[in-house]
Amino acid sequence: MPDVDLTVQLGPLTLKNPVMPASGTFEYSEEQRELFDLARLGAMVAKSVTLKRRPGNPAPRLHEVTAGLLNAVGIPSEGIHHFIEVTLPALAQIDTTLIVSIAGDSVEEFATVARMLDPYRGQVSALELNLSCPNLTHGVPFATDEKLMRATVEAVRESTTLPIIAKLSPNVTDIVKMAGIAREAGADIISMINTLIGMAIDVETRRPVLGNVVGGLSGPAIKPVALRMIWETSQSVDIPIIGMGGISNARDAIEFMLAGASAVAVGVASFRNPLVMLEIVDGIESYLAGHGFGSPKEIVGLAWKERMV
Amino acid sequence: MPDVDLTVQLGPLTLKNPVMPASGTFEYSEEQRELFDLARLGAMVAKSVTLKRRPGNPAPRLHEVTAGLLNAVGIPSEGIHHFIEVTLPALAQIDTTLIVSIAGDSVEEFATVARMLDPYRGQVSALELNLSCPNLTHGVPFATDEKLMRATVEAVRESTTLPIIAKLSPNVTDIVKMAGIAREAGADIISMINTLIGMAIDVETRRPVLGNVVGGLSGPAIKPVALRMIWETSQSVDIPIIGMGGISNARDAIEFMLAGASAVAVGVASFRNPLVMLEIVDGIESYLAGHGFGSPKEIVGLAWKERMV
Amino acid sequence: MWIKGRVTDQSSIVPGYYRLRLRVPVAFGARPGQFAMIRAWDTYDPLLPRPFSFHRLLPEKGEFEILYKVRGRGTELMTRLSTGDEVYIRGPLGNGFEIPHGAERIAVVARGIGIAPMLALAEEAAKGGVEVQSFLSAKTRELLLAHAELEKVSAETFVLTDDMPEAKDRLVTDMLAEVAAHKKFDAVYVCGSRRLTRAVASLEMEYGFRGYVAMESHMACGTGACKGCICKVRGEDGEEAYKYVCKDGPVFPVRRVVV
Amino acid sequence: MWIKGRVTDQSSIVPGYYRLRLRVPVAFGARPGQFAMIRAWDTYDPLLPRPFSFHRLLPEKGEFEILYKVRGRGTELMTRLSTGDEVYIRGPLGNGFEIPHGAERIAVVARGIGIAPMLALAEEAAKGGVEVQSFLSAKTRELLLAHAELEKVSAETFVLTDDMPEAKDRLVTDMLAEVAAHKKFDAVYVCGSRRLTRAVASLEMEYGFRGYVAMESHMACGTGACKGCICKVRGEDGEEAYKYVCKDGPVFPVRRVVV
Ligand SMILES: Cc1cc2nc3c(=O)[nH]c(=O)nc-3n(C[C@H](O)[C@H](O)[C@H](O)COP(=O)(O)OP(=O)(O)OC[C@H]3O[C@@H](n4cnc5c(N)ncnc54)[C@H](O)[C@@H]3O)c2cc1C
């Protein structure tokens, strides 16, 4: 069995292994630190931060559906100042790559937040753009509108020297096109997928269950859709992909890598099993070793690369 | 408790109750007839038929995923001649409304099949257009391309006097827009949703599991997405909706109706429980009676109608 | 902590309500009012663990009990657990109840399944020499769960069920008020009812005890990560803000919560 | 038919392989080679029933048995079944095995779990006075499932396991060929291996028996509705077309299938 080196290169970004939390699903809390050393993660990814303080959506924010979770958390945020003063110094303690997710209601807000984080280049390794929140002026999410997507990524590109990860929404007709636009506009890496928009209705009250009416669906239910989108995108757009959407064990993670993801992120599955990310790191390592591969990159996209031979 | 009349009116179409099978998931077989009298269904919906004989996709065609089924059946069809000569006379025996689903590789094929069925107006009550199959010349599914959608529905409209049901694909950015186009182009009814495109990869063979690489995801996993799309569409487009996507029991069906569907269709759930459609008919009836409603139409869209009051 | 526990006992108290005892392999320093996220299935349907309060803490046996009501798919599956079965446990989580330093007398007020965390609290208080008075409410006498156990550690127990004639125009907190009129309570704890919570909040002003409420909310993570389990809480300045039941609670000063 | 059955017995034969006996409340006229869709869970994960052949038909008791191998989530859940548990059953489905009219001697050829439908067939044949010769293959001697039961109804039983030295350059069908050289078989049935299926197909030409194979495919409906469970079958004219394992099969003339 060959020695496996789990290091992965995502464009300008180097990770010690390909496994990280999905933004908004993992916190650097004391409870979490007791469970395991966060330095074992390929990267730490923070919850999306906005310019100003925002309360987020009204209750209820969560509703479990079959094999999935609907969340209408919105983007509650303490704002970028609080983030820089309180959250960042704590996150910077973790001995791994730090990815900061940013969000906003306008192109300018994205650019401003990016600019404010640029001085912290020593601590922040990359910015992830949460393009799934709706744009205030146009009412549609940035990630579902070609022009907004392009404008946002371009504006952030001009505001920072940090690597940019554009996070795509699956709620589009042509995911490859959206990924291509993100790349052209200056994204270094793509992450996908954010949640599918869904809802639930309470048949007794006859009202939508969630305070925000609709919410984002994630968890095992969306895995086949995520895989398909990564399969399509990785064959057409030549920047690395961080894959996510229902990954719940090492096998799932390997499926995503074979489909074309260079690294993976885990969301809801950590709520089910808070050690799952470590199990995935170990599972990828033993899969690689057991199948004669020396590094994660050797299996990225193999499901289509080997077909083409 | 009031007497409940389960009859529903879908534009020009009258059904004895709001429950029917989803196209491609139910057959008029002997085995099925032994289970229950198909006349108890609100409608019978046949598997999509094409102009010529087609073999369908290579194996494997099915793969179960978490809380869902991926199918890459394609549209195997004996062709419209065989349908008219053999299948139709059998289906016409069932004492309920008959909906025939048609599909094709081109706008012309849709129109031709519709024209060929027009003389059977006595037996066929409506045509459902399966717009999710990819168009041969453009490579994209009819239901994800605004121009193709319009052209197809218009062409069918000119070819038949039968009520037209346009079946929408969920794989689009803006479902309301697609529904609006179908309506403008002449559809009398909308049915939604068809399957979400997904895939799975075998980590041992490192190849896509399905013979066709990608397949359609249906079952409980897609229910929240279907509900949300019906919620959005029913508030904007003023023709009735047949709702489907993961409906597995009466509660689910009622959620769909509260979201805005005037009738419901059941696919994968019948594989799990072949009596489920009858249970849904009964469950809707007792829900209506128990909550003081006299007919299904009284609850259609209530989840948004009551909110607006 | 994230551990595999084992069922050492399960029994149905009344139809639809169960008491489950779990053994954990390591020292588990939980406090009354804290909770655990529990998952008793490997399937993805149901998907997430469910939150349950500690009903009884038995650290000397390495065990604890929960008392639960069957509500949906998760609790339905839990009813099938039997001795020896494995369950996943994340906890202890949340802040737990505080017994004010030097307290001499407390009251617990609970309705229905809201009794669950109160037994652990009452047992701890009694062990510490604090007098406990219990005020229990339920739909029927049968649904006065854990009544006997609570009586054992309570100086007095007052019950009011909806099927009693006097329940027409009375709440169990009216009984609390009557006692409070001549006995000083250092703290009062409430769980399981909005009406009772509001009543306790208004009695707090009048009688000067510290009131606490154990809140509920739908949870996904149980640890502050998902930002899902909000409740509205008034700050010192009276301004309302969202707090997380799992991390900032589940126990809040009763005058702060907006219910 | 769509009915609730009850487990009357379940036992593990060798690790990973189970025999499950089910009681059905109504007369259940199944034939060997037919199958049932079985669902032993209420959760949506796993979602669909799974197809299993009848391993043993016991109509006088209102029971049947299946023999199954643990493969994934569905069969894993099935291992937890115990006496009294309910399962959903759709069946009998498919065409089943045909014993040619007036047949005097048949052979069954099976590898591994492919033995499952063969016991029912052999028992029926033996009951009808037809001589059965069994040719069994497996990885190890331990995995010769239902060997003893099959021996009871077979005139002769031949086994070849991969761990025997002679298995290097021999298939169990070579043993069949040796017997067939001096004994006439009216029909030969094969299940559980492509290699054996191909071998039986080529022996059919040479020895003039009728060869049948029980095919497998992933299924959703089991009744011809979903069009999912295809296999390729050659028509009389040699042209290949898709057939449905559930409805047109699972038993096909061995010379027709493309394996
Ligand atoms: C901190 C905390 C402590 C708790 N302690 C206990 C306890 O000791 N004993 C006990 O029986 N229950 C307790 N609960 C409630 C318990 O978590 C829910 O009853 C359980 O999650 C329901 O799971 P289910 O899968 O059976 O129901 P689901 O299928 O998830 O839901 C079924 C129905 O119950 C409702 N429901 C689900 N969760 C809650 C909730 N948290 N509050 C109110 N309604 C809900 C749903 O809206 C739905 O209508 C506690 C909750 C919290 C937040």
Ligand SMILES: Cc1cc2nc3c(=O)[nH]c(=O)nc-3n(C[C@H](O)[C@H](O)[C@H](O)COP(=O)(O)OP(=O)(O)OC[C@H]3O[C@@H](n4cnc5c(N)ncnc54)[C@H](O)[C@@H]3O)c2cc1C
């Ligand atoms: C007509 C028919 C009769 C059958 N009779 C028997 C029987 O008597 N005893 C028995 O043990 N099995 C039998 N099978 C196979 C049995 O249906 C599968 O093993 C079962 O469905 C697996 O379910 P699972 O949930 O455990 O596995 P899944 O989680 O569904 O799958 C686990 C793994 O098994 C593979 N798999 C699933 N289904 C099949 C299949 N049909 N064939 C081959 N590989 C499969 C999957 O690709 C996957 O790799 C029969 C199948 C058919 C079509």
Ligand SMILES: Cc1cc2nc3c(=O)[nH]c(=O)nc-3n(C[C@H](O)[C@H](O)[C@H](O)COP(=O)(O)O)c2cc1C
């Ligand atoms: C509770 C919750 C909160 C989330 N918050 C964010 C967020 O702040 N920013 C973001 O980009 N994605 C957010 N997401 C989306 C996840 O990062 C991820 O894309 C999605 O959940 C799919 O992965 P999963 O199926 O593994 O959960 C959130 C998801 C959940 C469930």
Ligand SMILES: Cc1cc2nc3c(=O)[nH]c(=O)nc-3n(C[C@H](O)[C@H](O)[C@H](O)COP(=O)(O)O)c2cc1C
């Ligand atoms: C096996 C299978 C075959 C299908 N074939 C068709 C078809 O021929 N035409 C069509 O319009 N939809 C077809 N569908 C889609 C269903 O009609 C339905 O839109 C979808 O499955 C969602 O409903 P469900 O979740 O209840 O299954 C098929 C679905 C399945 C699972």
Ligand code: FES
């Ligand atoms: S349950 Fe996730 S923040 Fe409280």
Ligand code: FES
């Ligand atoms: S399993 Fe559905 S057609 Fe055979």
